[in-house]
Amino acid sequence: MDLNKASxxxxxxxxxxxxxxxxxxxxxxxxxxxxxxxGVAEPCRIIAKDYKQSxxxxxxxxxxxxxxxxxxxxxxxxxGPAAGMPVMEGKCALFKEFAxxxxxxxCIDTKNTDTIxxxxxxxxxxxxxxxxxxxxxxxxxxxxxxxxELCDIPVFHDDQHGTAIVVAAALINAIKVTGKQMGDLKIxxxxxxxxxxxxxxLLVSMNFGNVIMCDINGIICKGxxxxxxxxxxxxxxxxxxxEHGSLSDGLIxxxxxxxxxxxxxxxxxxxxxxxxxxxxxxxxxxxEIMPQEAKAGNAAVxxxxxxxxxxxxxxxxxxxxxxxxxxxVGARDITEFMKREAAYAIASMIPDSELNxxxxxxxxLNRKVADTVAKAVAGAAVKxxxxxx
Numbered sequence: 001m002d003l004n005k006a007s008x009x010x011x012x013x014x015x016x017x018x019x020x021x022x023x024x025x026x027x028x029x030x031x032x033x034x035x036x037x038x039g040v041a042e043p044c045r046i047i048a049k050d051y052k053q054s055x056x057x058x059x060x061x062x063x064x065x066x067x068x069x070x071x072x073x074x075x076x077x078x079x080g081p082a083a084g085m086p087v088m089e090g091k092c093a094l095f096k097e098f099a100x101x102x103x104x105x106x107c108i109d110t111k112n113t114d115t116i117x118x119x120x121x122x123x124x125x126x127x128x129x130x131x132x133x134x135x136x137x138x139x140x141x142x143x144x145x146x147x148x149e150l151c152d153i154p155v156f157h158d159d160q161h162g163t164a165i166v167v168a169a170a171l172i173n174a175i176k177v178t179g180k181q182m183g184d185l186k187i188x189x190x191x192x193x194x195x196x197x198x199x200x201x202l203l204v205s206m207n208f209g210n211v212i213m214c215d216i217n218g219i220i221c222k223g224x225x226x227x228x229x230x231x232x233x234x235x236x237x238x239x240x241x242x243e244h245g246s247l248s249d250g251l252i253x254x255x256x257x258x259x260x261x262x263x264x265x266x267x268x269x270x271x272x273x274x275x276x277x278x279x280x281x282x283x284x285x286x287x288e289i290m291p292q293e294a295k296a297g298n299a300a301v302x303x304x305x306x307x308x309x310x311x312x313x314x315x316x317x318x319x320x321x322x323x324x325x326x327x328x329v330g331a332r333d334i335t336e337f338m339k340r341e342a343a344y345a346i347a348s349m350i351p352d353s354e355l356n357x358x359x360x361x362x363x364x365l366n367r368k369v370a371d372t373v374a375k376a377v378a379g380a381a382v383k384x385x386x387x388x389x
Contacts, residue, residue, distance in 0.1 A: 072136035081107035099320030132157040160198035162315030169346035173360040185209030191261035259288035271297025310358035321373025330388035345376035
């Protein structure tokens with residue numbers, strides 16, 4: 001079956017993948033009076049006196065805004081807000097299906113950073129969390145940072161942190177399979193955009209080892225010219241030995257390759273130069289190296305973003321549980337500790353007795369993952385003191 005045609009037919013048939021369902025049946029005059037005027041005035045008065053009651057008297061306690069400007073849609077690039085809407089609807093459907101979290105798509109028709117920030121801030125009182133999606137780098141870094149300062153609800157750029165968390169979870173189990181040691185790894189990340197930089201930061205904070213970032217020009221080092229703000233920041237905590245050179249140079253003796261870039265950048269000879277290499281080739285739909293070629297280079301563990309190969313590394317394992325956990329305790333933020341705990345929670349879904357080179361992550365369709373992640377994230381939020389009193 002042609003997947004693109006089948007998906008298009010489905011979208012035409014459904015006319016959209018989500019809908020709004022009333023939680024209250026309105027069948028009598030009394031029902032109407034309770035749901036709307038005059039009875040609804042009382043919860044309004046309560047909230048006016050005590051803002052925090054808005055999380056108890058409205059649906060915002062379980063409602064996430066999925067927001068994009070359509071500037072960096074996965075595999076499609078800058079296609080604009082209207083064309084990005086099917087992706088945002090899909091994300092909302094996944095929130096509901098996997099975590100029973102309500103989510104609503106919002107597509108903003110501007111690329112102006114200040115306007116995006118102001119727009120999201122002004123609507124934030126309708127929601128319990130903000131999921132930023134498919135916003136291009138480096139603007140996405142500033143947008144998230146400033147919104148986290150302005151808003152009293154969690155703001156989470158899934159392309160950055162969802163990807164970073166699931167990669168960390170996969171790596172936790174991959175090093176168990178290979179017998180490598182946490183803290184001793186040489187990790188090459190190719191692609192110094194939103195996802196790559198977030199992965200680098202999280203792996204450094206979790207003490208996996210020496211992370212080396214690469215972009216189209218090769219290895220990134222502190223002091224390099226022509227780095228954007230995000231790359232300058234990550235260069236301060238990576239590449240401990242101040243290496244220079246090409247991606248191929250960086251891979252010599254490396255333990256891990258993580259690709260969030262484009263197809264065909266790695267070959268079997270480059271993999272063979274690694275140290276019993278772990279390969280996470282996540283470019284979609286065509287990875288940096290196909291699994292069969294990575295195997296020809298004697299890769300020890302191989303993961304991709306695709307569902308038709310073992311070890312799919314997909315952030316659907318992350319965002320439903322992250323928000324479910326944060327919302328369940330009224331978290332005001334999603335902290336680094338919460339992200340780390342989410343990664344370990346996902347990794348824990350594969351018992352050590354079942355770990356092998358082709359089984360390092362639970363299935364993206366595993367309905368138990370979101371609850372496991374949510375429990376870990378909620379506990380971390382309480383420990384971090386970011387819950388609403």
